[in-house]
Amino acid sequence: MDVVSLSRLQFAVTSMFHFIFVPLTLGLSVLVAYMETRYVLTGNELYLKMTKFWGKLFLINFALGVVTGITLEFQFGMNWAEYSRYVGDIFGAPLAIEATVAFFLESVFIGVWIFGWNKVSKKVHALSIWIVAFATNLSGLWILLANGWMQHPVGYVLRNNRAEMVDFMALITNPYGLIKFGHQIVAGYTVGAFFVMGISAYHLLKKSNTEFFRTSFKMAAFFGVGSMLIVLGFGDMHGVNIAKVQPAKFAAMESVWETQKNAGYPLLVVPNVTGEGNLIEALTIPNMLSLLAFHTPDGEVKGLKDIPPDDRPPVLPVFLSFRLMVALGGFFLLTAVLGAILSVKGTLEAHPLFLKLMLFSIPLPYIANQLGWIVAEMGRQPWIVYGVLRTSDAVSKAITTPQVAFSLAGFTLLYGFLGAIDIYLLTTFARKGPDDDLSTLLKPAKQEA
Amino acid sequence: MELQITWFVLWSVLWGVYFMLDGFVLGTGMLHPFLGRSETDKRVIINTVGPVWDGNEVWLITAGGATFAAFPTTYALMFSYLYTALLLLLFALIVRGVSFEFRGKVESAGWRRGWDTAIFVGSLVPALLFGVTFGNIFRGLPMDESGYQGSFLSLLNPYALLTGLLFVLLFLMHGALYLSVKTRDELERLAVVSAQRIWIPATAVAVLFLGATWFDTRLFDNYITHPLLFVVPALAVVALLSVRFFLGARKPLSAFTASCVTILAVVATGVTGLYPNLIPSRLDPAASLTIFNSSSSPYTLMIMTVVAFIFVPIVIAYKIWVYRVFRARVSGKDIEGDSHAY
Numbered sequence: 016m017d018v019v020s021l022s023r024l025q026f027a028v029t030s031m032f033h034f035i036f037v038p039l040t041l042g043l044s045v046l047v048a049y050m051e052t053r054y055v056l057t058g059n060e061l062y063l064k065m066t067k068f069w070g071k072l073f074l075i076n077f078a079l080g081v082v083t084g085i086t087l088e089f090q091f092g093m094n095w096a097e098y099s100r101y102v103g104d105i106f107g108a109p110l111a112i113e114a115t116v117a118f119f120l121e122s123v124f125i126g127v128w129i130f131g132w133n134k135v136s137k138k139v140h141a142l143s144i145w146i147v148a149f150a151t152n153l154s155g156l157w158i159l160l161a162n163g164w165m166q167h168p169v170g171y172v173l174r175n176n177r178a179e180m181v182d183f184m185a186l187i188t189n190p191y192g193l194i195k196f197g198h199q200i201v202a203g204y205t206v207g208a209f210f211v212m213g214i215s216a217y218h219l220l221k222k223s224n225t226e227f228f229r230t231s232f233k234m235a236a237f238f239g240v241g242s243m244l245i246v247l248g249f250g251d252m253h254g255v256n257i258a259k260v261q262p263a264k265f266a267a268m269e270s271v272w273e274t275q276k277n278a279g280y281p282l283l284v285v286p287n288v289t290g291e292g293n294l295i296e297a298l299t300i301p302n303m304l305s306l307l308a309f310h311t312p313d314g315e316v317k318g319l320k321d322i323p324p325d326d327r328p329p330v331l332p333v334f335l336s337f338r339l340m341v342a343l344g345g346f347f348l349l350t351a352v353l354g355a356i357l358s359v360k361g362t363l364e365a366h367p368l369f370l371k372l373m374l375f376s377i378p379l380p381y382i383a384n385q386l387g388w389i390v391a392e393m394g395r396q397p398w399i400v401y402g403v404l405r406t407s408d409a410v411s412k413a414i415t416t417p418q419v420a421f422s423l424a425g426f427t428l429l430y431g432f433l434g435a436i437d438i439y440l441l442t443t444f445a446r447k448g449p450d451d452d453l454s455t456l457l458k459p460a461k462q463e464a
Numbered sequence: 465m466e467l468q469i470t471w472f473v474l475w476s477v478l479w480g481v482y483f484m485l486d487g488f489v490l491g492t493g494m495l496h497p498f499l500g501r502s503e504t505d506k507r508v509i510i511n512t513v514g515p516v517w518d519g520n521e522v523w524l525i526t527a528g529g530a531t532f533a534a535f536p537t538t539y540a541l542m543f544s545y546l547y548t549a550l551l552l553l554l555f556a557l558i559v560r561g562v563s564f565e566f567r568g569k570v571e572s573a574g575w576r577r578g579w580d581t582a583i584f585v586g587s588l589v590p591a592l593l594f595g596v597t598f599g600n601i602f603r604g605l606p607m608d609e610s611g612y613q614g615s616f617l618s619l620l621n622p623y624a625l626l627t628g629l630l631f632v633l634l635f636l637m638h639g640a641l642y643l644s645v646k647t648r649d650e651l652e653r654l655a656v657v658s659a660q661r662i663w664i665p666a667t668a669v670a671v672l673f674l675g676a677t678w679f680d681t682r683l684f685d686n687y688i689t690h691p692l693l694f695v696v697p698a699l700a701v702v703a704l705l706s707v708r709f710f711l712g713a714r715k716p717l718s719a720f721t722a723s724c725v726t727i728l729a730v731v732a733t734g735v736t737g738l739y740p741n742l743i744p745s746r747l748d749p750a751a752s753l754t755i756f757n758s759s760s761s762p763y764t765l766m767i768m769t770v771v772a773f774i775f776v777p778i779v780i781a782y783k784i785w786v787y788r789v790f791r792a793r794v795s796g797k798d799i800e801g802d803s804h805a806y
Contacts, residue, residue, distance in 0.1 A: 078565035081518060082558040088528050089550055092543025099543075103536020104760045111529035112771055114522060119779045122522050123786055126515035130805070134789050177536075179761045411544035413612045422551045429555055433562060440569050 019410045021419040022094040025426060027392075029086045031385055032430045036080030036437075038384050041155065041200055042207015043073040044148035046238060051141040065231055068449040069211065070144075074129065075440050079433060081122065086426070088114075094419065098399055098409035105171045105180035106161055109187075113157035121150035155200050163192020165400050166391070167260045178403065194256055195391075198249035201242050202387065205347055206380040208239030212354055213377035214445045216370035219363055224448050233358035239351035247344060251307070257394075258308035261401060262317040263326060264394035267333040269304060274318040278304035284338075288330050291320055326397065333394045340386040343379055350376065467765035468755040471534040472739065474772055478530055480731035482523035483594070483631075484638075484724050489517045491639015493560060493587025494632070497580055499643065499654050504796040506580065510564060510806045511799050512646040515790045517564065519783060521557070533768050537758035538742045541612075545605060546597060548616040553593045560586025568806050591635045592628040596620065599627025602734050603681045604744035608751045623680040630673045633666035634727060637707070641720040648795045656716060663708050670704060670730075682744065683737025696736050700729035 016024075047070050054062035088110060091099045099107075127135060127143040135143070164170075170185030171178045180186065215232035218224055258265040265271075270286040270293055271278065280303030281296040302312035309315075319327055354373065357363045363370065399406040492513050500506030531539040543550060559582045567579035596619060603623050606614040640662060643655035674697065677683050687693045703725040710719035738744065742758060745751040759765065792798075799805040 074565065075569070078562050082561035085521075085525055085528075085557060086554055088525060088532075089543060089554060091532065092528075092539045093547050093550055094544070096540035096544035099532065099540035100537050103532055103539060104764050107529070107533030107536050107539070107760070108764060108768060111526070111533035111768060114526040114529040115771060115775045115779065118525060119519065119522050120782075123519035123779075123783060126517075126519055127786060127789065130511075130515040131789065175761075180764045180767070183763075183767045411540075411547075413541070413544040414547050418547055422547070425551065425555060429558065433558070436562075436566060440566065444569075 016416070016420075018414060018416055018419055019407050021416065021423055022410050022414075023406065025094065025419060025423040026087075026090060028423065028430070029083065029090065029426055031388065032426075032434065033080065033083040033087060034384060034388060035381060035434070036076050036083065037155075038203035038206035038381065039076045039210055040073070040080050041151055041203030042205065042238075042242075043069060043076070043210065044144065044151055044207075045204060046207050046211060046235065047073055048141070048144040048148045049234070051144055055137050055141045061227060061230060064227060064449045068227075069231070070128075071444055072210075072214075072441060074125075075437065075444065077125065079437050083430070094411055094414065095399070095409050096411035096413065098404065100177065101404055101409070102178045102400060105178055105186065106164060108180065108183070109157045109161040109164070113154050113161075117150045117154035117157060121147055121154060124150070152200055155203075156196050159196040159199060160187055160189060160192040162391070163189045163195055166195075166395055167191035167256075168400050168403050173403075178400070191256055191260065194249055194252045198246060198253050199384075199387065201245040201249065202380070202384055204242035205239060205246060206384060208235045208242055208351065209347070209373070209376055209380045211235035212239065212351075213374045216363075216373040217445070218448055220367060220370050220374070222364070225364070227449055229358065229361075229363060232354065232363060236351055236354035236358050239347065240355050243344065243348040243351055247348065250341075250344065254307055255310060258314075258316065261394070263319070263322045263328055264333070264390075265308065266317055266319045266322065267328045267330045267394055268337040268390060269316075270319075270330060270334045271304070271316055272318045272320050274315065274321045276305065276313050276315045277302050278308070278314075278316040280304040280307065284334070286330055286334055328394045328396045333390055336386040336389040336393075340383050340390065343383040343386070346376075347380060347383070467762060467769060468740075468759045470769055471530070471759070471765060472735070472742075472755045474776075475527070475530055475534065475742075476731060476735040478523060478527035479735075480728045482520070482527055483635075483731060484727045485520035485523055486517075487591075487635045487638045487727055488642035489513045489520055489639070490587040490591045491635040491637070492643055493583045493639070494591065494636055495639050495643065495655075495658065496587075497584050499640075499651065499658060500580075501654075503576070504800075505651050506576075507568065507799055507806065508647055508651060508794050508796060509643065510567070510583070512643060512794050514564065514806045515786065518561075519786070521561070524557075530768075530772075534760055534765060535742055535753075535755065535758045536760060538753045541607070541753060541758075542601075542743055545607065545612040545614070546600075546619070549593055549597055549619055553590055553597075556586045556589035556593070558586075560590070564806050588632065591632045595628030595631030596624045598631075598734060599624030601743055602627065602677065602683055602738065604746035604752070606747055607743075607745045608747045613747065623676050626669065626673055626676055630666075630669045630730075633662060633669055634723075634730070637662040637666050638720075638723045638727060641707070641716065641723045644716040645720050646793055648793050652793075656711065659719065660708070660711050663704075663711070667704060667708075670701075677737075681737070683734065686737055686739060693736055696729060697733040700726055700733050703729055 047066055050062050050069065051066040053059070054066055124143040124146040128140065128147060131140055131143065164186060167189060168178070169189050170180060170182035172181050212232055212235045215228040215235065218228040219232065254265070257268070270284050272292050279299040279301045281293075282298035282300070283295060284293050285295040287294040304316055305312050305314040319330065350373065353369065357366060357369065395401055397405050397407070399409040492509055496506060496509050500509050528539075531542070563579040563582040563586060567576055567583070600619050600621075603621070605612065606618065637659055640655050640659035644652055644659060647655060687697075703722050706722040707719050707726065710716070710722055740754045740756060741752045742755060743753040760768070
């Protein structure tokens with residue numbers, strides 16, 4: 016493999032590994048903040064126990080998210096120096112702003128939250144986890160605005176042999192980035208919701224701490240239903256926007272080869288990439304694809320055949336990832352709704368099969384999140400900045416194949432090792448259940464004494 | 465003032481503050497196996513930096529981000545030229561960060577010993593590599609119009625290694641001083657003694673470093689042109705000497721403050737000598753990356769200046785608040801039975 020392929024693989028490995036931890040951080044920070052707020056407002060110690068138990072799992076996950084994030088910032092310069100030089104004038108800004116306005120906030124207040132139980136008042140303590148949750152979301156906004164610019168570059172001109180920013184407002188109001196933010200951040204909430212529902216299901220099956228886990232399950236189920244509705248809403252907007260600004264990606268997502276009006280949506284598709292067509296298209300819903308793409312039945316969907324082969328993304332991985340992600344999304348909405356209904360009725364434990372399903376569904380939202388990124392990033396190929404700069408022109412000139420092979424091997428080993436430990440710790444603490452001894456928490460805070 | 469100069473100053477401040485803040489975390493990490501003679505003492509050491517290490521590391525991310533946004537050409541070339549060094553740095557910082565969180569999570573002596581080693585290595589390697597990296601920047605990289613002519617091994621030249629050693633010793637001293645104001649009893653006494661002992665080689669290496677800088681780099685050119693600038697390295701020397709003075713006078717907080725000033729002044733000494741270069745070339749001065757030939761457009765610099773001038777003071781304000789919240793010394797009693805502590 017050459018430097019470009021190895022660097023792409025390395026970016027995929029390091030960013031996908033990073034993105035195992037980010038969505039859970041997004042979702043669980045909001046849930047834990049809500050639990051602690053309930054505790055502060057009601058004084059009910061059940062909520063304190065919940066904050067502590069889910070908070071511990073949150074922190075084990077959070078640590079890896081933080082340390083693997085730096086790699087991504089460094090890699091732009093290390094592996095993609097030509098990219099960084101060419102677009103740094105506009106792409107560097109959102110990254111630097113993210114660190115300044117969001118990352119400081121997140122990392123400083125997580126310290127207050129972990130170590131501040133007896134140092135700050137209850138209210139300030141609860142506020143600090145809200146600040147962490149807010150900062151995590153804000154951080155996501157800037158990263159997705161940066162990514163949104165790579166997908167749909169706006170607010171720049173090409174001069175001095177590079178892309179220079181001329182309109183900051185266009186950068187931060189880029190619809191592509193904002194829609195992606197809505198879709199992706201809330202997809203992270205889904206990971207949090209299914210994580211809490213799955214672990215609660217495990218304990219409900221074992222009949223341990225039932226009140227604790229019933230309450231947790233119910234909270235997560237409602238959070239999951241709400242999140243999924245928002246994810247689907249933004250997903251629809253995202254699809255429309257992609258059909259408009261990235262027709263090649265849209266065609267690959269749906270494996271559309273012929274440009275057509277009144278395009279139908281075949282439920283069953285088997286693409287034949289070398290033959291530039293689909294082997295099987297069956298169970299077609301008339302006009303549906305045009306409706307999805309343009310919200311009008313006679314919208315014209317561009318086919319891959321009308322896009323030069325050199326400008327087409329790899330169809331099969333994009334198509335399969337997208338289909339699977341959408342199917343999983345439907346599954347999440349159904350199971351979350353069912354979970355919410357059973358929680359309200361109080362009959363969760365009468366449905367052990369459902370609880371088992373929820374337990375084994377924990378990995379699915381993670382997978383759906385990764386699939387979404389595969390669609391986004393592979394669907395953008397062969398461009399690193401859509402229509403402006405090709406991925407093959409973006410790699411560093413100063414690095415060699417053995418160097419990148421060595422770093423890729425290093426990342427794979429180190430991340431594999433840390434990932435295994437993380438899963439081990441999460442399972443151990445998740446199985447153990449909540450700590451009954453709250454004595455260390457209930458020492459009066461100094462400020463209150 | 466031209467915005468490039470503003471950003472050169474900001475860039476320097478970000479690196480300086482990063483070294484001042486993560487310097488003591490890296491220092492305590494290196495000292496941890498030696499000063500932590502019991503399990504409780506080991507935990508106390510980690511818990512003195514527990515609430516702040518993450519926030520301190522963000523200064524590095526911001527320094528990196530600022531390089532990207534304000535000087536993209538320097539960011540691109542520096543990071544790709546120093547590929548292997550930065551890779552090792554990343555591995556070390558990743559390992560150090562997770563060690564804090566993972567170490568106390570399993571009740572097993574072997575598990576904890578493993579993470580103790582990880583904390584030590586994960587602190588020593590960054591301290592050394594930051595020194596080596598900045599040593600090479602001070603000295604200039606072997607680069608010309610066709611790109612980088614060096615290798616990872618050529619980064620390990622004597623001057624850069626000496627700078628690496630200087631960073632390690634300064635951070636060790638800084639970490640020991642931090643522990644002397646953050647711990648009690650036997651650990652506090654050990655920390656003071658260590659700081660006194662480390663001060664001697666740190667000062668010796670600092671003198672060597674100034675001499676080597678005179679002969680091996682062009683950093684002093686600016687000082688010779690504008691002799692008034694010699695006040696900056698003089699401040700570094702005075703600050704380093706006052707560390708020893710305050711230690712002798714049993715004023716650990718003043719000694720720690722002097723150590724903060726030392727680190728800031730060392731960085732200031734280096735960047736004052738670099739100006740207007742960010743990375744000088746050893747082969748061809750025309751190939752040097754300067755704040756003018758590698759900067760972003762005036763528009764981007766203006767946007768970033770507004771962002772920095774609004775948000776950096778806010779960051780500093782809440783960071784000061786957090787340091788005040790956690791200003792108390794940590795002892796074994798404080799962390800016993802506290803399931804949140806590391």
